[in-house]
Amino acid sequence: MTTDSLSMTLAALADPTRRAILARLSRGEASVTELAEPFAMSFPAVSKHLKVLERAGLVARGRDAQFRPRRLQPEPLREIDKWLESYRALWDARFDRLETYLQVLQKGDPDGSHN
Amino acid sequence: MTTDSLSMTLAALADPTRRAILARLSRGEASVTELAEPFAMSFPAVSKHLKVLERAGLVARGRDAQFRPRRLQPEPLREIDKWLESYRALWDARFDRLETYLQVLQKGDPDGSHN
Numbered sequence: 001m002t003t004d005s006l007s008m009t010l011a012a013l014a015d016p017t018r019r020a021i022l023a024r025l026s027r028g029e030a031s032v033t034e035l036a037e038p039f040a041m042s043f044p045a046v047s048k049h050l051k052v053l054e055r056a057g058l059v060a061r062g063r064d065a066q067f068r069p070r071r072l073q074p075e076p077l078r079e080i081d082k083w084l085e086s087y088r089a090l091w092d093a094r095f096d097r098l099e100t101y102l103q104v105l106q107k108g109d110p111d112g113s114h115n
Numbered sequence: 116m117t118t119d120s121l122s123m124t125l126a127a128l129a130d131p132t133r134r135a136i137l138a139r140l141s142r143g144e145a146s147v148t149e150l151a152e153p154f155a156m157s158f159p160a161v162s163k164h165l166k167v168l169e170r171a172g173l174v175a176r177g178r179d180a181q182f183r184p185r186r187l188q189p190e191p192l193r194e195i196d197k198w199l200e201s202y203r204a205l206w207d208a209r210f211d212r213l214e215t216y217l218q219v220l221q222k223g224d225p226d227g228s229h230n
Contacts, residue, residue, distance in 0.1 A: 007129045014126035016119055019198070026205055074206045077199060083134070084196055090141055091189045 005057070006083060009076040012056035017041070018049050022058060025072035029062050035070065120172070121198060124191040127171035132156070133164050137173060140187035144177050150185065 013019055021035055036046040050070060053059040057076045062069035128134055136150055151161040165185060168174040172191045177184035 004131055006134075007131060010125050010129035014122045014129060016122060019121075023201075026202065072205070074202050077202045078206055080195065081199055081203065084192060084199070086138075087141065087189050087192045088196065090187070091193055 005076065006079050008056045009058065009080060012052045012058060013080075015049070015052075018053055021046070021049060021053065022072060025059065025070060029069035029071045031067045031069050120191065121194050123171045124173065124195060127167050127173060128195075130164070130167075133168055136161075136164060136168065137187060140174065140185060144184040144186045146182045146184050 013022075017039060020039065024030055024035060024038070032043060032046055032050065035050070036043055039046065050059060054061075058073055059070050060073050062071050128137075132154060135154065139145055139150060139153070147158060147161055147165065150165070151158055154161065165174060169176075173188055174185050175188050177186050
């Protein structure tokens, strides 16, 4: 439905099996057979997940023509990281307010730490 | 289909309209009518998007009983940030390798900066 790259990346990651495949690939290249093993999944089922990850640009095929190993391409994840940036400021601000509040509490009750 | 909280958050964000709604709410509470305005969308269409965001815990309803303003809850975004952490190390490593490579190039060609 949505075809912008950030939406495609987020949709591709919205599945625990696909995130597990990425985690495996973050430790090095792997063939589809190797990727299927830990999930007790069929070859077609893993291939389907890989296709979604490939379309999002998160996984690419290695050079070996026979084993066609897959490798992780982290670039689309940076796009998410960049998108998160403005919200990071938001939750940092929340944390700062909490810290200020705690400092006010401590000043208002100097013996608080001894209770 | 998937019901783990991280998958629900990622799926909720995999839509440009829903991300735009969040961006609007990051500047402060807004009623459904106010949220619908910039998108030229019907009230039910916006309500549907809000429901997805609410289920993911990204949006909550404010206290005002009449206007039922919506507000952003950034906590689920921290979960994505935490998930990204291990991959961040991966792309930082890529950048470090590139930097080392550039340093090697500069050493091999000390006058490179004067060209």
